[in-house]
Each structure stands twice: as structure tokens, then as C-alpha cells.
Amino acid sequence: MGSGELAAELGLSRRSISRYAERGWIRPALVTPGGQYRWDVEDVRKQLDALRERRPGRETSSG
Numbered sequence: 001m002g003s004g005e006l007a008a009e010l011g012l013s014r015r016s017i018s019r020y021a022e023r024g025w026i027r028p029a030l031v032t033p034g035g036q037y038r039w040d041v042e043d044v045r046k047q048l049d050a051l052r053e054r055r056p057g058r059e060t061s062s063g
Helices: 003-010 014-022 041-054
Strands: none
Touching (some): 003 041
16 A cells, blocks of 8 residues: 555654655555655554654553
8 A cells, every 4th residue: 555545544744754655664465666665554653653662751551
């Protein structure tokens, strides 16, 4: 799926998706010859979960 579709699926802006990719926080499944990203939504969800777990100072429990 394209970046716009991924953004809608995750409740993020398309710009956020692009920024996360530029910073190396998430990786597309494919980059087309024209430079467009193609995404696997489940793979991106896993990448975002892993990113949240690595970020220091983030509470993971509600206690």
C-alpha cells in the first residue's frame, strides 16, 4: 500500500509516515524505481511497537 493508505490505516498524517521513514524509524517493504514507498501495514505496526519499546523514559504500564 502507498504512504497515504498507510497513514489512514494507522491514524497518522502522510507527512509523519515520510518523516519516520526519513529518520530510519520505519522501513518500507519496497521502494519503487520512482522513489515511492510501498508498505506492509502489519510490518510497520511491528516496527512502531519495537520503536516504542526502545525509547527511554516511556512508561509501558498504567500504574
